Amino acid sequence: MTTRLSSGGRLIDRTTAIEFTFNGRRMQGHPGDTLASALLANGQTLVGRSFKYHRPRGIMTSGPEEPNALMNLGSGARFEPNQRATTTPLFDGLESASQNHWPSLDYDIGILNNYAARLLPAGFYYKTFIHPRAFWKHVFEPVIRQSAGLGRAPKDRDADRYDQTYAFCDVLVAGGGIAGLMAARDAATKGQRVILCEQTPHWGGRAPVDCTTIDGRPVQTWIDTTVAALVGMPNVTLLTRCMAAAVHDHGYVLAEEDLTSHAPGTDGPRKRLWRIRAGRIIAASGAIERPIPFAGNDIPGVMLAGAVRDYVVNFGVSPGDRTVVVTTNDSAYLTAIALREAGLAVPVIVDARPIADGDLPNRARAMGIRVETGRAVVKVKGGKHVRSVSLGLMAGEGAVLEEVPCDAVAMSGGWSPVVHLYSHCGGKLLWDEPTQSFVPDPARPPLNHDGTAMVECVGTAKDVHAMCMDRASDVHAPVSIMPQGAGYALRSKMWLDYQNDVKVSDVQLAAQEGYASVEHTKRYTTLGMATDQGKLSNINGLSVLAKALNEPIPAVGTTTFRPPYAPVTLGTLAGEARGEIFQPLRRTPIHEWHTKSGAYMEPVGLWHRPYCFARPGETHAQAVEREVNNTRQALGFLDASTLGKIIVKGPDAGRFLDMLYTGVMSTLPVGKCRYGLMCNEQGFLSDDGVVARISPDTWLCHTTSGGADRIHAWMEDWLQCEWWDWQVYTANVTEQYAQVAIVGPNARKLLENLGGMDVSREALPFMTWADGTLAGFPVRVYRISFSGELSYEVAVPASLGLAFWEACLAAGKDLGAMPYGTEALHVMRAEKGFIMIGDETDGTVIPQDLGLDWAISKKKPDYLGKRGQSRPHLASPDRWKLVGLETLDGSVIPDGAYAVAEGTNANGQRNTEGRVTSTYYSPTLRRGIAMGLIAQGPERMGQTVRFGKLNGGTVEARIVSAVFVDKDGDKQNV
C-alpha cells in the first residue's frame, strides 16, 4: 500500500490539512500536493480502468505524460473530464472521480474484455465490423463509442472565464529547470527580452530530486539565487504553471497559463492563453522516462522510477514498503537510494545490463542493496495491485528463477528528450544509440524567416547525458522487450500504450500483417493516439516494430509530433469570444430603435436588420403582408444604412469603373444614377447596385449590404496589383451615413412635409440625386426604387441617423407611414422581378442568365468577366435562364425547389430542368409568385413546369414574365 511517510516532502506543507474527494470518498492532503500524490498518500493506487480491456490502472508517472490517472474534476458548470491527476494541484474541496468503468471502479463489467483479449487484437474493429457496410455507422460505432472512451464531454456552460494575451520577446525559454534558467539568464544578461515559462509551480525541474550541487552550490540555493536575479530584471517575464504548448511558423508560440484552477473562487480568469511571437525559442523541456515492456507492466503499483523518487522526495509519499527496481540504465539507482534513505525496503535492483559498475550502482551496492545484472522481470503478479515479481534471465525466454514479493515496481527504460517543441515546425531528429532515444539534429532545425534556427534544445531536451549526475559511464541496454525471448503469452501482457491498450503483441501482429510504415502501424494499432500522444509509448513501440521488421530503429523512423504538447483547455482557445461578445454584431445608427420597437431581427452578414415589425397578436407573415400593402398604398420606411457606399475618384476613375461594371459608367452625367453589375473574371455575377456620378472625377458606388468590404477589397486589389499606374483612389464610406428609404405613393409628400429642398418630379426625376437639407438635416437624396414605388433614398451623417429617422416618423404620421423590414423589401422586389444577389445568384450565374443583357455594354472592348462569359458553356443557349413562375393553384412553391424533368440521370436521380431562386406569397396579387432559372425559360412562356415538394408530390407552375406588378414601371416614375 502507498502511504504518507512520517517525514520528508519538500513541496508539501504538513502543517495544514486540506480535504478532497475521490469517487465520493473524503480524503486529506496537504497544500503543495498534486491530486496524484494525495491519492497515493491515501492509499488509493487504483485510479482508473483502461480504454479497451478495462484493466485496473494506477498512477504511473508524476508529470504531464501520465496515461492512466485521468480524472473527472468538479461538477456541473465546473466539470472537466480527462484531467491528469499528476499535474492537478490539490486544493481544498477538490472533487475527483475516476473514468471508464461501470458500475464502479472496483467492480467493472468491462473487465470481461480483458479475458477476451485474444479476440480483440490489433485491427479488431476494422476486421470485424466491416460488413454489412451500413452497420458501422448505425450499429457498431454507437455501441463501441458507448463502451469505450474516457471522460464525458461537459454538459453545462463553463462557469469560468478564460483570457488570452499577446506577448513579444527576443527569446522564449520553455522549461524552468536548470538548463532553462541558465539559458534565460544568459539571454537576459545580454539585454534581450526574455519570457521563461515553466509548466509546474516550481523552478528547477528534476534537479532538486536528482542532484546535490550545481556550480559547487547546493541545488536549491543555486535555483533560488538564479530565479531571484531573473525576477529583478525588467526584460524578463517569468511564468510558472505555464506550459509552452505549440510552436508554429515565424516564432509563434502558444502557451497555456493556469491562473486560478488551484485556487477556485478567486476572481479573474481561470486560464490564460499566451500568444507569443518569439525571435528565438529555447526548448529546455527536459526528458521523459520510458517504461519497460515486461508482462504485467500496467498493474497498479508499477511506476516509473523517476516518479517513485519524486513522490518520496517531493511529497513524502511511500510507493509501498518493498519496491523492486528494474532498469536498463543508471538513473533508477537514484530511486533505490532515495527509497532506502527514506527507510523503505528495496529487495532487489534488476538491471538488464550484463555489467553495471558506474558510480550510482556502486553507491547502491555500498548501501547494501542487492543488485542483479543480466536479469529481467519475467512477469509482475497481482490484480488490482502488485503482489510480487518473477525474475529470470534477460537473455532468456521467461523461465522463472526467483519470485520476489513486493508492493511496488519502479522501472526505468531510459530517458527520451522532449523534442516536441523542436519538431512541431519541422525540426529533424537523429537516433542516438547509447541512450536509445531520438535527439534533435542540430544540422536540421526548424527555420525562422531568415533561415536561422527557430528552436534550439538545451539540457536534457538535447541530450539526456546532461542530467546532473555523473552519467558518462551510463550506457543504456537496448531493451526492446523483457526478457528478450519472451513468448506470446508474456508479450500479450506487455503494455506499450497504456491509455489506448496497445501491447507488444499488437505491434508485432501489425508488422506481420504488412504494416511496415510507422505511421500506418500507429493508426492500425492506435499506438500513441491517445490523449498522451505517445509520450511513454512511442520509442518502445518503434523499437518493437523495428525488431519485428528486422530493421534498425532510424530506418523505421518516428511519427510526427503535433501541437499541442499536452492537452489545452478549449476555453482558453476561445478566449473572450463567448456569450454577447462571441462575434461582433454590426449595428446601424437606427438599430436600437428597431429593437425597442419589437422588430424581429435577422442576420445579414454581421449586421442585424429588421425582418419585420410584428405588432402584438400578429404573425410574421401577417406583419410582412401589412408592411407590403402599406408601402404600396401609403408610405413605408426602410433602414437601408447597411448598403455599401464606396467613393471612387480620380482622373482614371471612369475608365476603372467601366472595367469593373458590365455597363458604362464613364458616360453617366453628373447628378444622375445608373444601375450596374459587377462580375468576377470568370464572368459570374458578383454584386450589383446603383452608381451615382458626384462630380466630373468622382463616383459613388452602392454595393449590396454584405458586399461592401468585399467589393472595396476587390477594387483595391485591381488598383494595387494590376492597374497600379491608374490614378484612382477609393474610400469605403459605408458607415459614415445612415440611409433611409422613403417608399410609397406618399413619399414625396413626406419629403415636402420635412421641407428644405425641391423634390418634385421635375427637379428630382427618377434616377437622379441631389444634395440639400430636409427638416434642417444635411442630406443627399437619391431618387431610386427597389420596390417599384415612388421612392427616395436619403443619406444623412450617421451621427444624425436616428434623429432623422424619428423626424420622418413624426412627419409621416398623417401619411400612413410605417417602417418595413427586409422581408417586405424582398417581396416587393420580387413582385417587380428585381434580382437579389445571393438569391438569383450563387456564384454560377452570369448576368445573361438573368435577362440582364440590357445592363451589359456591347460596345466596350472589355470589362471584368467579358472573356469568361464568351466561353462555350456560359454562352450556350441551353442554360437555365430567369423567368417568373405562377403556380396554377396559387400556392407558394417551396424555397429551393427543383423543376423535375422526365427520366433519371446516371446516378439514378430524377432529371431536373430548373430551380426556384425566390418564392413568396405576394400580398399585392394575393397568390404565390416565384422567380426561377429554367432551361431555355424565356422561350417557353406560357408552358408549365412541375416542382418537387418537400412532402413528395409536385406543384405545377406556369412560366411567365418575372415582372408581376406594374410591368411598365409607371408607379416609380411619377
Add this chain to the structure above:
Amino acid sequence: MSDPVTPLNNATATGTVTVREIGPLGMITLRAGGDTPGLAEAIQTIAGTGVPVQRSILGQGGRWAAWMSPDEYLLVLPHADVPAALATIATTFGAGHHLAADVSDARSVFRIEGAGADAVIARLCPVDLPGLPDGEIRRTRVAQVACALWRADGGITLVAFRSVARYVFDILANAAR
C-alpha cells in the same frame, strides 16, 4: 436639426482601467501620395503638424495627422471643423490627384486609461506594446474587428468602425474586468 451623437453616447466602464467612448471627433481620410503638392500645406493647416512618415502620428489634444498607408492619411480634428477642412483640402490640392472624405461618423473612438492600459490592449490586439513609442500608430485588430491605436495623454486612443462600437466597448470592458 439635432446634435451629432456617438454610437454609445459616451459610455464608460471602469475595471482595472477606465474605458471611455469619446467623441464625436472629426475625421478625414485623405488619400494622396506623400509628394503630392498641397499635402503638406493641407495637413499643416488642418492638424497643425508636418506630414507624418511611415507608422507615425503627429499632433496633440484634438488635432492629429496619422500615416495610414503609403498613400493614405488620417486627420483628426473637431467635429464641427470638418466641412471647412474639406474645403481647405480642395483648395490646396487644386487639380492634384487626391481623395478626401469625411469619415467622422463612420468611426467610434475609445480611450483606455490607467496603469494597466497596455495589459488590457495586449489581451485583444496583436501589438508589441512595449515596442510602441509615443508618436506611433498601429493599424491592427481588436479581437475580431479592425482598429487603429496610439498613445496619447498617458493612455491609449483606439479607433474602430461605428457599427461595431458596442462590440469593441464590451470586449475592452471585459478585458478590463
